[in-house]
Amino acid sequence: MLKIENLHARVEGKEILKGLSLEVNAGEVHAIMGPNGAGKSTLGNVLSGRDGYEVTAGTVTYNGIDLLALAPEERAAAGVFLAFQYPVEIPGVNNTYFLRAALNAQRKVRGEKELDSMQFLKLVREKLKVMQISDELLHRAVNEGFSGGEKKRNEIFQMAVLEPQLAILDETDSGLDIDALKQVAQGVNTLRSPQRAFLMITHYQRLLDYVVPDFVHVLADGRIVESGDKSLALKLEEHGYAGIGMSHPADPRRPGAVA
């Protein structure tokens, strides 16, 4: 479904991704772990098309098409979803209205019939039930005045309604207490399916206790330096990223390295 080859990307002139390669198939859950500044969030932003991220080399193929050639809204319509690390507030815009506009915009691009308010409401009710989210969030403005946990839950709820093929979760677990974490994890588990792939970007092992990944990758200095199954995450928990970094020689081109 997703094939990233030798991806190099810059932000404000600084190279962050330095030859990242990764392949994700439908139905798989991949966890991307790594220290601060390794390029985890950059990967999510590059995949969803955020402005200001310049791809200097490499390719990203999604379902056979060049993902990097698409505008963010086209990627969304093609089934790519990014759950934000910091969901954005849009004052005065009703959450339900926003979500319906998003879904209908995507459906329009895909040549599907747009949903009227009754059909949409029905869909929303179903999803609320499955996700075990209170409908109180629906009546408020998009993320406005939401607690950290509510914002993250809202992201998962949006994902449930938009039904993406490739969901990228950017540190969805950060800032959550254990109850909220469980709720979010349960939401993700509900959405796991053979047709859908997940890319979970996280700092910590604890999310992986609840959403068990098929693969774990360690991202360090802009590259995947180690891949494995869920046991890799446990190893990381025990030894820290430093232990992983040791097994790889320092890149002489790395900033700060002594030439």
Next chain:
Amino acid sequence: MNEIMNNQSSTAATLRDNAGVAEVLGRSYSAGFITEIEMTGLPPGLNEETIRALSAIKREPEWMTEWRLEAYRHWLTMPKPDWAKLNIDPIDYQAISYYAAPKVAPKSLDEVDPILLETYEKLGIPLHERAALAGVAVDAVFDSVSVGTTFRKQLAEAGVLFCSMSEAIREYPEIVQKYLGSVVPTGDNFFAALNSAVFSDGSFVFIPKGVRCPMELSTYFRINAQNTGQFERTLIVAEEGAHVSYLEGCTAPKRDENQLHAAVVELVALEKAQIKYSTVQNWYPGDENGVGGIYNFVTKRGDCRGDDSKISWTQVETGSAITWKYPSVVLRGDRSVGEFYSVALTHHYQQADTGTKMIHLGKHTKSKIVSKGISAGRSSNSYRGLVKMEKGAEGARNYTQCDSLLIGKKCGAHTFPYMEVKNPSAIVEHEATTSKISDDQMFYCRSRGIPQEDAVSMIVDGFCKQVFRELPMEFAVEAKKLLEVSLEGAVG
């Protein structure tokens, strides 16, 4: 105790370019067509003879002619105001025609020229009563005259008088004489004086004691003729305990010259009366290079004359090359309430200097101001407001909220709040924010599949929510659409 606060804050928009929210491309103005109809009128020029001629055409009584002449003589002595943050090319008052009207004067709605009916139809204002919006009575003003007022009979049964100002002067002279100029005196300001001298038509509404007007009343102003100014005069009087909701809409064809619109609106609310006045102003704003467009210099004022009365102004301003307008409320009666809800959008080279004045005279009077300014392109958008608590305004309160939203990096938003507090028990609150549509908001919307332009409309709509919900339903929908059209091409 005499405390005067004078606070000026100005936020220049030297913001970095928003990715995605960039330069101006084009803008469609769907009301910009010209109606080909045989017209009659006065040649351009302004002197006492013009005013006498105008008064004669309208078959006005002597007192009205004299009233106009007095205003004209006063106007001649007045300097034109230049305190607003506006660049206005000098206006040649002798080059303007002060009266233009369709040649055939209709006597009733059935006799209105089909071309005119078609014009209003195109603008979405059907004048056939059966086709009209349910529950909305319309007075249609075309250039200098009212071409028809719908539902007059039904309104008359409720005791409500709703007709053109010209008719009111002839048919209800005692009411007109009692109230005309009682809120905005002839010499109030330069443009009000000019209007008093040459006003041609407008709407007249009178709601007698205890009557709640059974339907929304509205006036639709259309400027069509070239080189003509529109100087309408509207007077709304709500007697004790009366309620009325009044809507006003405005459009004009696309023309390369600037045209002057200098209106005066007076509202009088007696004891326990309530007047709600809503405007959706969409005068031709000029093209993307700033050529043409209406100069909208308007004096609107309401007088809460009785205790426990309430006057509420809601405006959505997207049109005009230049807007100079401060709908105000004089809170004379004890416990009276004044409200001002405004959305002003400027694009291209439009300039707006708009806001309100709340003059608190009575005890425990309350006022609320919510102003939302949106600037795009190279436009300049200023909020100017005065809150005045006079000595007798015991326990009076004001709350002001001024928010500006910037789209792009070449526009400007400015806030000029003036406060004068002469009663120590009065409370004045002011909050102001300036924001721009952030890259984060745009990306968030787009990452969910919402295209750029829709995302901008959605964010702007959310920004204006507080004001839109004050508008009557049909107008709220129209206002929303209008903002969308007005923002077309604001993102690139």
